[in-house]
Amino acid sequence: MATEKVCNSIVETVGHTPMIRLNHVTANLGHEVYAKLEFLNPMGSVKDRIARWMIEKAEKDGRLQPGQMIIENSSGNTALGLAMMAIQKGYRLKVVVRDRISREKINQLNALGVEVYLVDATLPPESPDSYNNITPRLAAATPGCYFPDQHNNRENNEAHYQTTGPEIWEQMEGRIDLFVAGIGTGGTIGGVARFLKEKDPAIRVVAVDPEGSVFYDWFHHRRMVTPGPYLIEGLGDEFLIGCADFTHIDDIIRVNDRDAFHATRELAKREAVLAGGSSGAALWAIRQIASNLDIARPARIVTIFADGSSRYLSTIFNDKWMQAQGLM
Incomplete structure (x- = not known):
């Protein structure tokens, strides 16, 4: 294997993550399942890609000036990616979580x-102090700040269309039957799905949504439901958001916390893959889908493991916490 060149900063290490085949947790499916390990990005998640993309685009067109404050809301992963960019480029960062x-x-x-x-x-989405409402207000009250607004910024989707999608296509040598990924802001699945469908319209794309999120009911029934509580971080939302583009999605499957977290723990114990809860959600969904695939040969199924276990050692990988949530 060729030795990689020296990078000028940690920012240059974003992307080009490995793709692995899962062997043990999918042994009985009769299909080939591959996972792109996005938790091997420098700050530990797929969101490093959009943090770099949004900041560099904003710098290029003058929306972001040296020394400015960046304000964003995040389930944590985008915030960490933005922290990397802020430190490397000299910005201040405030995040709402x-x-x-x-x-x-x-x-x-x-x-x-x-x-x-x-x-x-627990605040309802219509509350002025809710997660999605308070952030633009904080940004408006902070003169000269930059608010990337990952939930409505189409650069989120574009980052994956330009980077993640082409990497997957190249790594799989253009042979993909099914792409399965979680849907949160919608940027990852939207950008990757668009790229893959342009390459091969026959590729089927399935999104994974937590029980309690609104995307499943909107996709299947075009109705908005009252959101409910769930513990999977980084997936789902309480209302439709600008980046959640369903154009290239063929189906959405719903997963609950228990199934997602037990699959996450199984990944660690049977594959030595230390991934986060959204990865377990994707694995659980793949198992459901694979059992109903109508295909005469082994299908090639690709997913994304968005972040790693190090962020969930006190929760998903903690028996006492799991028991306290009624999940064990």
Whole structure:
């Protein structure tokens, strides 16, 4: 294997993550399942890609000037990616996060010197102090700040159309039957799906949504439901958002916390893949889909493991926490 060149900063290490075949947790499916390990990005998640893309685009067109404050809301992963960009490029960063995110994410943000604003996760979406409403208000009250607005910024989708999608296509040598990924902001699945469908319209794309999120009911029934509580971080939302483009999605499957987290723990124990809860959700969904595939040969199924276990050691991988949530 060729030795990689020296990078000028940690920012240059974003992307070009490995693709692996899962062997043990999918042994009985009769299909080939591959996972792109996005938790091997420098700050530990797929969101490093959009953090770099949005900041560099904003710098290029003058929306972001040296020394400015960046304000964003995040389930933690985008915040960590933005922290990397802020440190490397000399910006200040304030992030709004729900108070249900893992302690590990808060600790990592604190270690990076980020100003963290905690919001009550139980507030209804229409509350002016809810997660999605308070952030633009904070941005408006902060003169000269830059608000990337990952939930409505189409650069989120574009980052994956330009980078993640082409990497997957190349790694799989253009042979893909099914792409399965979680849907949160919609940027990852939207951008990758668009790229893959342009290459091969026969590729089927399935999104994974937590029980309690609104996307499943909107996709299947075109109705908005009252959102419910769930513990999977980084997936789903309480209302439709600008980046959640369903154009290239063929189906959405719903997963609950219990199934997602037990699959996450199984990945660790049977594959030595230390991934986060959204990865377990994707694995659980693939198992359901694979059992009903009408295909005469083994299908090639690709997914994305968005972040790693280090952010969930006190939750998903903690028996006492799992028991307290009624999940064990």
